[in-house]
Amino acid sequence: MDRELRDKIKQATESSDVEKSDFIELLRLVDRHYEQMEATITQSLTASTPIESVFDSVTEALMSVSETGTIRICNKVCAKYFGLTRDQLIGSQIEHVLPGARDVELAEFLKPFISDPDATHPESTSGDVEARRADGEKFVAEINASRLETVGGVIFVISLRDVTERKEAEVALRENEERYRALVENAPEAIVVFDVDDNRFIDCNENACTLFNISRARLLSVGPEAISPQKQPDGTPSFGVRRGHIDKALEGEHPTFEWMHKNTSGEEIPCEVRFSRLPGGERRLIRVSITDITDRKRAEGIAFAQNKILEMIASSSPYDRTLRAICRFVEHFGSGLRAAVMLLDASGKRLTLEQAPSLPEELKLKLDFVDVGETGITCSSAVFHGADSISDDVARDSGWTPYLRDAEKFGIGAAWSFLLHGARGRVIGTLDIYVGESRAPTTDELDKLSRMARLAGIAIKRQLDEDRLRSSEARYRGLFENVVDGVYIASREGELIAANPALVEMLGFDSVEDLKAAGRTTMLYVNPIDRERVFARLEAQGIVKNFEYRLRRKDGTEIVVLENARAVYDDNDKIVAHEGTITDITDRKHAETRIFEEKERAQVTLQSIGDGVVTTDSNGCVDYINPVAQDLTGWDMRGARGKPVNEIMTIINEHTRATVDNPVMRCLKEGRVVTLAENTILINKDGDEVPIQDSAAPIRDRIGNIIGSVMVFHDTSKESRLFRQLSYQASHDAVTGLINRREFENRLSGSLETLKADAESLHSLLYIDLDQFKVVNDTFGHTAGDELLRQLSELVQSNIRSTDMLARLGGDEFAILLERCTEERALEVAEAIRGSIEGYRFEWQESFTTVRCSIGVVMIGNDSADVASVMSSADVACYSAKDMGRNQVHLYKDSDASLRHEEMKWVSRITSAVEDDRFELYYQPIIGIGKMNGGSRGHYELLLRMRDENGDLVGPDQFIPAAERYNLMSTLDRWVIHKALSELADREGGDQARYTIAINLSGTSLSEDRFLEYVVNELKEQNLPSGAICFEITETAAISNLSRVVHFMQALKQLGCKFSLDDFGSGLSSFTYLKNLPVDYLKIDGQFIRNVAEDTVDESMVKAISEVGHAMGIETIAERVETRQVLEKLGALGIEFAQGYYIARPTSVQSFAPWNAAAEMRA
Secondary structure, eight states: OOHHHHHHHHHHHHHOOOOOHHHHHHHHHHHHHHHHHHHHHHHHHHSOOHHHHHHHHOSSEEEEEETTSBEEEEOHHHHHHHTSOHHHHTTSBGGGTOGGGTTSOHHHHHGGGEEOTTSSSOOOOEEEEEEEOTTSOEEEEEEEEEEEEETTEEEEEEEEEEOHHHHHHHHHHHHHHHHHHHHHHHOSSEEEEEETTTTEEEEEOHHHHHHHTOOHHHHTTOOGGGGSOSBOTTSOBSSSSOOOHHHHHHTTOOOEEEEEEEOTTOOEEEEEEEEEEEOOTTSOEEEEEEEEOHHHHHHHHHHHHHHHHHHHHHTTOOHHHHHHHHHHHHHTTSTTEEEEEEEEOTTSSEEEEEEOTTSOHHHHHHHSSEEOOTTSOHHHHHHHHTSOEEESOGGGOGGGGGGHHHHHHTTOOEEEEEEEEOGGGOEEEEEEEEESSSOOOOHHHHHHHHHHHHHHHHHHHHHHHHHHHHHHHHHHHHHHHHOSSEEEEEETTSOEEEEOHHHHHHTTOSSHHHHHHTOOGGGGBSSHHHHHHHHHHHHHHSEEEEEEEEEEOTTSOEEEEEEEEEEEEOTTSOEEEEEEEEEEOHHHHHHHHHHHHHHHHHHHHHHHSSSEEEEEETTSBEEEEOHHHHHHHSOOHHHHTTSBHHHHOEEEETTTOOBOOOHHHHHHHHOSOEEOOSSEEEEOTTSOEEEEEEEEEEEEOTTSOEEEEEEEEEEOHHHHHHHHHHHHHHHBOTTTOOBOHHHHHHHHHHHHHHHHTOSSOOEEEEEEEEETHHHHHHHHOHHHHHHHHHHHHHHHHTTSOTTSEEEEEETTEEEEEETTOOHHHHHHHHHHHHHHHHHOOEEETTEEEOOEEEEEEEEEOTTOOOHHHHHHHHHHHHHHHHHTTSSOEEEOOHHHHHHHHHHHHHHHHHHHHHHTTOEEEEEEEOEEOSTTOTTOOEEEEEEEEEEOTTSOEEOHHHHHHHHHHTTOHHHHHHHHHHHIIIIISOOSSTTBOSEEEEEEEOHHHHHOTTHHHHHHHHHHHHTOOBTSEEEEEEHHHHHHTHHHHHHHHHHHHTTTOEEEEEEETSSOOOHHHHTTOOOSEEEEOHHHHTTTTTOHHHHHHHHHHHHHHHHTTOEEEEOOOOSHHHHHHHHHTTOOEEOSTTTOOOEEGGGOOHHHHHHHHHO
């Protein structure tokens, strides 16, 4: 019980008037009881008990202190800490050992360090205080206190621990950390700390942030993938390949290696990287030092370039290759640089282009032959002034004024020219640098380019020196080298001493050394006896003339030669060597053999050919007659030889029966080839008549004298029959039996002639073209198509007069000439024919179809020009009928021709644009709009544009119709495919492309036989990843060429291409065709998309197409998306992709950056 309370109770009892002794006694008993309890507690606190032993065993200093600050109990550690005995401490004030407790209530002093013992989860509250030993030494103690309520009052139990050494260690550690941080921050290289297990950076210095152009917070949230490109310079992936660097670092090694990093702008940075493991307990930490070695690599590249070029010069590499290498090295000095080497001609007044590997061909042509002048372009000015010339902005350089359009077209902003010097400092050319931006070269670039200019001068000077040396040598070796015959000198033993190139080539060896290495000349003789004969003649006569024998070439083949040689004697008149010439007469021998063989073959040929052949002498007497001539004339060889040709051949005219001069006698007399007229009859020995065609020609000797003749003739009986048959076939169509175009135009020409004399009469020409006839051929086959043409021919004939002329012009085109027919009647006939064809039902193998036709009508009068103009007018009228919607009759008007003429102008303009390379490609992105397509790869449609002669852009609606009509689309499609595959398609996507290029194909191209082969060859040559190309084919073109299109798709899908069915819904829109077409996308026609947000019918159509596409695994693309409402509606309908002006307008491919754009879309 509290002492104050007990005193108050006692005083109250004594002063109270209460007389109940029991109550007062009770109070006294209570008081005595509490006094006994306090005494017991005091004794237990002062006596040495097991608790005291426990206190002494604790490693920390423990003491109990009264509320007034008096130390009541302490353990041995406490006494040791303060350098006092336990007795000295007990009873002393705590402020003597803890100076901080002076002049402050103990409870207040200990308050920050007191733990609450009644808390459910008590937390240890501790802190540091200053303590003092008996000798006055101060130390830092960690303190923790507890407050206890006892009978004797409040007691504080204090725990102390000397942490002086720990504090000193912490200070030292902090100082070390600060020194380490200072070293890291001030280190010249970038430093990061990499946590291997978390695969991220946990620390970095400022240089790392600067190197990678990234904030510290961002860098510490990513890993190595964020600062490395996908592939290293050696082509290997940056990640996924185990290189062992981290393993070595974790094992205590310090691997150093080169690595390509990148900053946040995507710029690649070559670096040298060094790994060192850091202590981190259980964490695996690696200190990464990264040094930017861009300058070192650049210096190494320059040194390599110089050494490589010097090696090429020293090794006498072709000088054009050396100059081309210099240009290539120069272009690597910076981005946007293109190099050229110009040579100064001997007059010093003109520069010619020698090498410019990266300049366009058109610009090369304009830079070739540049006159030197004071105000010329940069290279011209440099040579004129004899000093390097720098034009930092060609647009402001007056010398470039004539070339400004070319500079703008080919992206030239600046031009720098460096003089090339030859012998004695003479200017021999320029090294020209064309820069993609307007700027002057840096000091570093000036130094590098000047060095390259010196190397180029050395290369050119060496080439000039070599040319002069070779020219000098050529004059001295010309005689020996240019002798056609082989020349040699050999020892008596057969050792070859010298030989000219002709002999080396004759024997099939690569060089003189190669020939000498083959051994002695004895091994060259096919027959060794021949060499013995040569030496026998040399020993006997000293010379050998025209000795013929055979030699063996290096490859084992044999040649026939003639040798002329003489012996070489020593002072003792002994033969020590021989020299001579060898002539290869193998060809002459072969020619002699061929002449003999040809003579034999000619004899056999004459015996076996189907024509009769008779040869005579100069008097016309027979000296040879072949078997066919014997059969036709009735004379054999024995009977005919020596007889005059007139005696064995009597020739008459078939119609007049008059005798005809024999052509043999005429050709001998006139000295020329004589041919008999047609209708010639030969009367043979038996009197039979044989129709023949013959001709005779003189035979001359070498000086041109006639020594005989040869007559060739043959039986034309079969030919006459064939002629009549071919004459019919040449004028009639084989399928319908109608006259063909050629015969029709011949007869039309005759009708025009008759009209010139008859001003009153009028004829009419009907030009009929069947609509969609190709569908019949593709659907039922060509046999069915031919049958339909025959039936329609009969149908048309039933609608015209028997005197009218019907012809098949070709394919599905017919023409009718209605003689003496008015305009009104011609239109009636044309309409009747059109209606009959439209109503005709063609049945084929349990199927049927119908066709329609377009008819052009032209009136023909005596003012009609000619057949070509009439047919052209009819063709124009028929095309006009087709343009009106097909299944129409159209009467020709003069305005039709002007329209057609305008179209023909477009043909010329398109052809010119192709030749001048004035076509351009634009692109429009196709984006994913569905929930599952937001991160899809890029998809871009290529659009064709044309520049007119003034450079203005021409829209496709102006030139595409003419290109389709006049079969120019295949040319344009090939141009687009080559351009897209070689320049725009993805090449670095691995097995799967990162983005897709969509290319539109016309129906004309799909119908061309060789178009598929062209596309396949282009794809194989470019070797693109799968999905890089998507071909867009319109629904109408696909259905019109169904079988061909299916084959086309299947062939290209095997090469990784995708297909999109364009303008779906605008044509036949039969979903059945989709089962046969292996398409990947359906592009819904824009007429359904434009109002899909307001028009329920359009919405239903789009939804139906989408659902069918989903069911068939085909993704859908909406085109002509022009508002946000339409885009949101399409997303709600399940359309996967969208394209249109709301998303992006078509843009020139000059700004094409698909991978970056795809990344931004995903971001």
